[in-house]
Amino acid sequence: MFTTEFLDLPHLARAGGSVQLPGSKSISNRVLLLAALSAGTTTIHDLLDSDDTRVMLDALHALGCTVTPRQVTPGQPVQITGIDGALPNNARAQLFLGNAGTAMRPLTAALAILGGSFEMTGVPRMYERPIGDLVDALRQLGCQIDYLRDEGFPPLRIGQPDFRQLGSTGAAPIQVRGDVSSQFLTSLLMALPLLASTSPQAIAIDVVGELISKPYIHITLELLARFGIRVENHGWQRFVIPAGSRYQSPGSIHVEADASSASYFIALGAIAASAEGQNGIKIEGVGLDSIQGDIRFVEAARAMGAEITGGPNWLHVARGRWPLRAIDLDCNHIPDAAMTLAAMALYADGTTTLRNIASWRVKETDRIAAMAAEARKLGALVEEGAGFIRITPPAAPEDWRAASIHTYDDHRIAMCFSLAAFNPAGLPVRIQDPKCVAKTFPDYFEALFALVQPGAPAPVICIDGPTASGKGTVATLVAQRLGFALLDSGALYRIAGLAASRAGIALQADQADRIAALIATLHIVFAPDQRVLLNGEDISLAIRTEEAGMNASRVSAFPAVRQALLQWQRDFRRLPGLVADGRDMGTVIFPDAPLKVFLSASAECRAQRRFKQLIDKGLSANMHDLLADLQARDARDTQRSASPLQPAEDALHWDNNAERTVEQAVQQVLSWWQQRQPFAAEESAV
Ligand SMILES: Nc1ncnc2c1ncn2[C@@H]1O[C@H](COP(=O)(O)OP(=O)(O)O)[C@@H](O)[C@H]1O
Numbered sequence: 222m223f224t225t226e227f228l229d230l231p232h233l234a235r236a237g238g239s240v241q242l243p244g245s246k247s248i249s250n251r252v253l254l255l256a257a258l259s260a261g262t263t264t265i266h267d268l269l270d271s272d273d274t275r276v277m278l279d280a281l282h283a284l285g286c287t288v289t290p291r292q293v294t295p296g297q298p299v300q301i302t303g304i305d306g307a308l309p310n311n312a313r314a315q316l317f318l319g320n321a322g323t324a325m326r327p328l329t330a331a332l333a334i335l336g337g338s339f340e341m342t343g344v345p346r347m348y349e350r351p352i353g354d355l356v357d358a359l360r361q362l363g364c365q366i367d368y369l370r371d372e373g374f375p376p377l378r379i380g381q382p383d384f385r386q387l388g389s390t391g392a393a394p395i396q397v398r399g400d401v402s403s404q405f406l407t408s409l410l411m412a413l414p415l416l417a418s419t420s421p422q423a424i425a426i427d428v429v430g431e432l433i434s435k436p437y438i439h440i441t442l443e444l445l446a447r448f449g450i451r452v453e454n455h456g457w458q459r460f461v462i463p464a465g466s467r468y469q470s471p472g473s474i475h476v477e478a479d480a481s482s483a484s485y486f487i488a489l490g491a492i493a494a495s496a497e498g499q500n501g502i503k504i505e506g507v508g509l510d511s512i513q514g515d516i517r518f519v520e521a522a523r524a525m526g527a528e529i530t531g532g533p534n535w536l537h538v539a540r541g542r543w544p545l546r547a548i549d550l551d552c553n554h555i556p557d558a559a560m561t562l563a564a565m566a567l568y569a570d571g572t573t574t575l576r577n578i579a580s581w582r583v584k585e586t587d588r589i590a591a592m593a594a595e596a597r598k599l600g601a602l603v604e605e606g607a608g609f610i611r612i613t614p615p616a617a618p619e620d621w622r623a624a625s626i627h628t629y630d631d632h633r634i635a636m637c638f639s640l641a642a643f644n645p646a647g648l649p650v651r652i653q654d655p656k657c658v659a660k661t662f663p664d665y666f667e668a669l670f671a672l673v674q675p676g677a678p679a680p681v682i683c684i685d686g687p688t689a690s691g692k693g694t695v696a697t698l699v700a701q702r703l704g705f706a707l708l709d710s711g712a713l714y715r716i717a718g719l720a721a722s723r724a725g726i727a728l729q730a731d732q733a734d735r736i737a738a739l740i741a742t743l744h745i746v747f748a749p750d751q752r753v754l755l756n757g758e759d760i761s762l763a764i765r766t767e768e769a770g771m772n773a774s775r776v777s778a779f780p781a782v783r784q785a786l787l788q789w790q791r792d793f794r795r796l797p798g799l800v801a802d803g804r805d806m807g808t809v810i811f812p813d814a815p816l817k818v819f820l821s822a823s824a825e826c827r828a829q830r831r832f833k834q835l836i837d838k839g840l841s842a843n844m845h846d847l848l849a850d851l852q853a854r855d856a857r858d859t860q861r862s863a864s865p866l867q868p869a870e871d872a873l874h875w876d877n878n879a880e881r882t883v884e885q886a887v888q889q890v891l892s893w894w895q896q897r898q899p900f901a902a903e904e905s906a907v
């Protein structure tokens with residue numbers, strides 16, 4: 222997951238390949254709660270790992286359910302042993318539910334019926350998301366729920382219910398509004414079986430007003446059936462839970478991949494030209510037989526021109542009609558996925574209107590306002606109303622603008638606008654706070670990068686300079702802040718020197734071809750935890766000794782060795798970008814890099830830094846020898862004939878002497894980078 226302040230997507234041109242999608246959020250959190258309320262143990266496969274499921278798992282654990290393991294691990298099922306319809310007497314807990322509506326609403330309903338003493342809290346945005354209609358419906362039954370702040374909104378306190386008024390004849394049908402959020406009805410449908418289990422009468426729920434988002438109710442009903450509860454559906458207006466209904470674990474259940482998440486890749490297939498040798502995008506984990514309503518996004522995407530085929534749990538998408546066809550659509554049946562249509566509308570041949578989307582206004586953010594504001598930044602013409610949005614794409618490529626997209630802590634805004642990187646103007650797109658995708662799809666950008674090809678080679682920032690000038694330190698931090706990959710080219714020369722000396726090859730010019738041949742056989746891994754593995758062995762420390770540095774310096778003078786490492790280094794170039802540290806990054810390896818930095822510092826300053834660095838690592842060092850070695854290395858680096866150390870003509874210089882801190886150097890490089898971005902001016906104006 223990218224945890225950077227922002228993520229710059231270079232202009233993207235093509236896409237192709239196959240993607241396995243994470244489990245559906247709606248199904249994951251429903252299954253978790255149903256398993257928790259049931260008798261028996263449920264093994265849940267393919268559960269989504271996200272903010273919403275994490276708060277749900279924490280809440281279930283706090284309520285006394287057995288959850289193993291406590292966190293979602295990819296490829297490993299989660300087991301939940303349920304409470305069999307009742308909590309212990311005097312159960313109490315304070316539950317923090319973040320911004321997860323899929324946890325707050327159903328848990329409120331279930332706990333209000335189970336009874337105890339609970340406080341339901343969340344992030345500030347959660348306190349702006351209405352829950353009054355659900356609370357009103359529960360109070361009709363005798364549930365005890367108080368608002369701790371604003372009337373109609375969380376946080377809430379839940380107490381012991383009093384069901385005496387229901388009497389032996391059961392209650393009149395419970396009324397719930399259906400036109401604000403279908404999560405209220407879902408919450409009641411999942412909570413009321415707890416009451417029905419001891420009730421002599423069936424329990425009926427009447428929907429007041431038009432029921433929005435029926436597809437989500439469909440998911441709820443399908444899953445309730447899997448857990449032993451057969452709800453009668455009377456025309457989506459009345460739902461009846463039979464008396465004596467009792468939650469029973471199905472034993473094992475698979476969570477479908479999220480159909481809403483599939484929408485971004487369906488859109489990708491529709492928008493992007495196919496990568497060479499590929500034929501569109503294959504999406505695995507969800508298919509045409511899905512129980513999720515958002516699968517009907519497929520019809521909308523087809524209407525816009527996408528070519529889509531599929532099976533029970535897969536889809537294949539390719540670009541069909543181009544530009545896409547503008548549509549006018551009632552989106553009540555696909556409220557979440559419809560946002561992706563707004564992104565597709567940027568590539569349509571006219572004005573697209575998405576109607577019946579008033580529920581967008583009460584989601585993670587006011588999504589109509591957010592989509593409108595951000596699409597306008599790109600140059601689109603947008604009109605919005607209480608329940609619709611109308612989007613006209615920029616008239617010509619030159620009307621597109623490079624935008625820094627505000628994402629409102631809303632995963633869908635971030636994912637939708639990533640698709641703007643396919644703009645015909647060749648512009649990059651900046652996504653602010655990219656980690657907001659964690660809500661449903663933490664590795665969304667990684668999945669996207671695995672499928673797409675940039676319009677031009679991915680950007681590279683070169684940081685060259687003499688030994689101990691601070692390249693490695695600065696490059697690592699710059700890469701972290703931008704979410705870029707890192708190439709420590711010196712490590713490759715160090716590995717080459719180590720491997721050659723271990724193989725007993727003399728590090729001299731007449732052996733250069735043997736060393737180059739040896740390099741071709743090496744298996745080198747730069748692990749995400751910074752370890753370096755050579756043929757499976759951890760050599761991170763072995764290559765950092767001064768001796769290894771000297772050996773590296775020797776082999777690096779041989780043109781055959783440099784040639785053997787050339788393509789290896791260029792292969793590090795990837796999306797969203799690369800920071801490369803070395804001696805000849807800007808001059809030889811990446812001469813087209815958009816930013817080249819050359820660091821310098823006096824030999825004494827560098828020797829001091831290296832001394833401290835070695836001592837801190839627990840390695841022995843001697844200042845006098847260090848200075849001599851460093852000067853010898855400088856001489857060899859600058860005087861060798863093959864790629865000598867010298868600044869590229871277009872390099873920017875940074876004097877990294879003793880009075881300069883690491884952070885100053887990093888800020889300088891980042892600021893040079895910002896100045897090269899088309900959205901730099903807008904950013905600094907904010
Ligand atoms: N202004 C600075 N820039 C970079 N590194 C600095 C600076 N000041 C002190 N240092 C320290 O100096 C050392 C630089 O070493 P390193 O980054 O490995 O250099 P290089 O990769 O150029 O050989 C690190 O221990 C770093 O913490």
Ligand SMILES: Nc1ccn([C@@H]2O[C@H](COP(=O)(O)OP(=O)(O)O)[C@@H](O)[C@H]2O)c(=O)n1
Pocket residue numbers: 687688689690710711712714715770773774775777778802803804805806854858
């Ligand atoms: N791009 C590069 C990187 C390193 N090297 C050589 O490899 C040696 C080790 O590189 P390094 O960057 O790890 O070394 P230090 O700068 O940390 O001393 C250097 O002394 C250089 O001679 C090179 O020639 N070209």
